[in-house]
Amino acid sequence: MSGPARGPEPGTSRAPTQGEGELLSSLSFDASGLIPAIVQDVEDGTVLMLAWMDLEAVRRTLTTGRTWFWSRSRKEYWCKGETSGDRQWVRSVSYDCDGDVLLVRVVQEGRGACHTGMRSCFYRELDVVSVEPDR
Amino acid sequence: MSGPARGPEPGTSRAPTQGEGELLSSLSFDASGLIPAIVQDVEDGTVLMLAWMDLEAVRRTLTTGRTWFWSRSRKEYWCKGETSGDRQWVRSVSYDCDGDVLLVRVVQEGRGACHTGMRSCFYRELDVVSVEPDR
Known part of the structure; x- marks a missing residue:
């Protein structure tokens, strides 16, 4: 399994596709080629999770309507719910x-x-001190 | 200004305080000593922003009831709204x-x-294909 996609890798001649080029001009990936993705329930606003995408996971998410991530520990792509059934529809x-x-x-x-x-x-x-706004 | 706090730095003898020790046992900071913090409006559920905290920023947030972050670009702590007035009450x-x-x-x-x-x-x-759940 290759590492996260960061556009054309050094030593390769492949140019980004048009869709990838547009994504690369809008998005900023970190030194590992990743971007954090917050996942929120569209129905009640609950923040469900945060996971990481590379360019290819973003592309798959946008084109399939399912959430795709890059697993930093397993070093592979995963589609949320593909095995558990707890799927996310974007x-x-x-x-x-x-x-x-x-x-x-x-x-x-x-x-x-x-x-x-x-x-x-x-x-x-975590325990937090709650302070009233001094409006 | 020193770098992000990661508990006792190599070469220093300071042990974590009790509160820091509890935080360090619950939280996992990345290789740079940072953890991403999603900020959500408690009133309407809007996801407002994401910024980064180190251990000291977490401690300040918990003890002051205001949001504190570590700026990776400026390499300094900042308290949200301290200059703009757009403060966040935790x-x-x-x-x-x-x-x-x-x-x-x-x-x-x-x-x-x-x-x-x-x-x-x-x-x-971004443009995304929207697929109906096949329930």
């Missing part, structure tokens, strides 16, 4: 002002987004 | 199943979270 993909974060709004199928069985991966809290 | 801080992403729910003051004047940093969209 409704929109936004990018932030710096072009270095994606926000993917989805219809979440099945139990939820987390491999633990929880609907959201963010099911644990 | 209502909860969650961490994900892998302990390597934070979700900070806030009351957003002022115009919004984005330096462009937009309420959310995610104001631009």
Whole structure:
């Protein structure tokens, strides 16, 4: 399995396709060729998870309407829910002002987004001092 | 200005304080000592922005009830809205199943979270194929 796609790799002659070129001009990938993708439930606004995409995972997400990520630990592409059935159906993909974060709004199928069985991966809290706005 | 705090730095003898030790056991910082923090409007669920925290920024956020980040470009701490007035008042801080992403729910003051004047940093969209769930 090859590493994350970063456009044409050094030593190769392949130029980015037109679609890839447009993505590369809008998005900024990190030194590892990755961009964080926040996944949000389009129906109730719950932040479900964050995972990482490379250019190819972004391209697959945009063209298939399912969420594709690059697993940094397994070093392979994965399509969310392909084995668990907890699939995500993409409704929109936004990018932030710096072009270095994606926000993917989805219809979440099945139990939820987390491999633990929880609907959201963010099911644990830290203690925080809460201060009233001094408006 | 020193770099991001990663607990005791190699070559220093300072042990983590009790609070830092608890954070370090719950959270997983990347090779640069950073963790991505998604900021969400607690009132309407809008995902406002993503920025990066090191251990010290997490500690400041938890103890002051304001959002603190580590700027990777300026290499300094910043407290959101301290100069713009677009302050964020923290209502909860969650961490994900892998302990390597934070979700900070806030009351957003002022115009919004984005330096462009937009309420959310995610104001631009990519074209995506939308597929109906085959339920």
